[in-house]
Amino acid sequence: MKQIQMVDLAGQYEKIKSDVDAAVMNVIKTTMFIGGPEVKELEKELAAYTGVKHTIACANGTDALQIAMMALDLKPGDEVITASFTFVATVEVVGLLGIVPVFADVLPGTFNLDPVDIERKITPKTKAIVPVHLFGQVADMEAIMAIAAKHKLFVIEDNAQAIGADYTMSNGTKCKSGSIGHIASTSFFPSKNLGCYGDGGALFTNDDEIAKKLRRVCNHGSEVRYYHEVVGVNSRLDALQAAILRIKLKHLDEYAAARNAAASFYDKAFAGMEHIRTPERSTQSTHVFHQYTMRVLGGHRDALKKHLEANGVPAMIYYPVPCHLQNAYKSARFPDGSLPVTEQLTHEVLSLPMSTELDNEQLNHIAATVKSYFNKQ
Numbered sequence: 001m002k003q004i005q006m007v008d009l010a011g012q013y014e015k016i017k018s019d020v021d022a023a024v025m026n027v028i029k030t031t032m033f034i035g036g037p038e039v040k041e042l043e044k045e046l047a048a049y050t051g052v053k054h055t056i057a058c059a060n061g062t063d064a065l066q067i068a069m070m071a072l073d074l075k076p077g078d079e080v081i082t083a084s085f086t087f088v089a090t091v092e093v094v095g096l097l098g099i100v101p102v103f104a105d106v107l108p109g110t111f112n113l114d115p116v117d118i119e120r121k122i123t124p125k126t127k128a129i130v131p132v133h134l135f136g137q138v139a140d141m142e143a144i145m146a147i148a149a150k151h152k153l154f155v156i157e158d159n160a161q162a163i164g165a166d167y168t169m170s171n172g173t174k175c176k177s178g179s180i181g182h183i184a185s186t187s188f189f190p191s192k193n194l195g196c197y198g199d200g201g202a203l204f205t206n207d208d209e210i211a212k213k214l215r216r217v218c219n220h221g222s223e224v225r226y227y228h229e230v231v232g233v234n235s236r237l238d239a240l241q242a243a244i245l246r247i248k249l250k251h252l253d254e255y256a257a258a259r260n261a262a263a264s265f266y267d268k269a270f271a272g273m274e275h276i277r278t279p280e281r282s283t284q285s286t287h288v289f290h291q292y293t294m295r296v297l298g299g300h301r302d303a304l305k306k307h308l309e310a311n312g313v314p315a316m317i318y319y320p321v322p323c324h325l326q327n328a329y330k331s332a333r334f335p336d337g338s339l340p341v342t343e344q345l346t347h348e349v350l351s352l353p354m355s356t357e358l359d360n361e362q363l364n365h366i367a368a369t370v371k372s373y374f375n376k377q
């Protein structure tokens with residue numbers, strides 16, 4: 001059996017090697033390393049793929065979130081409502097800008113923000129909501145956009161994990177993740193569903209004015225070279241990464257299908273097991289399985305993880321400590337116990353290997369190893 005990895009990037013590269021190698025050599029020959037046609041074309045192709053009017057490439061997904069908040073003119077003391085059950089980047093940029101992170105709890109089924117709790121957390125200082133489409137499923141955007149409209153708030157979708165997912169409004173309108181909020185951010189970190197071979201990120205918006213501001217912030221706060229209108233940052237995607245992403249974007253739907261095939265295998269293998277809850281599917285969003293994250297009940301999570309690792313099956317805990325209990329972000333406003341679903345999930349979640357390259361032999365071994373743990377109990 002091929003060694004099992006959480007993500008098999010080498011196997012994926014093998015299949016697109018000739019295209020990738022040629023594209024990389026082409027960039028090197030042209031010496032257009034920053035900006036240039038590859039980045040422009042990628043932005044156009046991402047806009048077409050997501051159905052969003054403007055795409056702006058930047059250096060990484062964390063920058064994308066920060067640039068979004070800067071472009072919306074969020075100021076120190078403003079409050080942003082987001083999830084505590086997420087990768088820290090979302091909360092980190094809020095902290096960096098002196099904005100106050102306000103955490104809402106998530107739903108135990110989809111792990112995404114609970115709209116009811118979002119509304120409870122709104123104060124006169126609230127300026128924006130940042131839903132995170134965790135593990136590959138779009139949050140309840142319809143409800144979130146309605147709350148935002150009612151309270152005049154901006155919505156920034158953190159779409160680092162769900163690029164390619166489809167969302168269906170209750171009137172039947174279909175759209176892509178990252179096309180619904182005022183701005184969306186994504187990450188091209190190598191292990192993300194659309195990953196490059198280094199760092200990368202992008203911003204998405206349908207609003208012409210916001211698009212102009214996003215581009216300006218990315219480019220040192222400047223529209224005309226050497227004239228600076230606002231404080232900005234230096235955040236750009238390099239052409240080598242853009243060229244690689246243009247190739248991988250063509251395969252993104254096929255990659256999502258491969259991930260879904262692995263997820264369906266896991267679902268079937270674990271159906272009916274007393275201590276396992278396979279990931280629930282949203283009624284409005286498709287799932288692109290950035291992670292296959294199940295809940296392990298009865299206090300078995302950590303022992304199961306050890307058993308898997310001892311038998312050649314890597315497994316990860318995304319995320320072991322929620323943001324509101326991290327030393328960097330602790331506050332009296334969100335003490336231990338203040339986000340019960342989030343806190344419970346951090347004790348139950350376990351992510352199994354998920355990639356576009358898992359074969360049946362590997363999947364069978366993973367499923368058998370999960371089962372052998374419980375058969376020994």
Ligand SMILES: *Cc1c(COP(=O)(O)O)cnc(C)c1O
Pocket residue numbers: 060061062063086087089090132158160161186187188189199200201
């Ligand atoms: C990966 C990730 C980010 C950050 O992306 P980087 O490109 O690593 O900076 C932000 N939010 C979420 C939810 C992520 O998974």
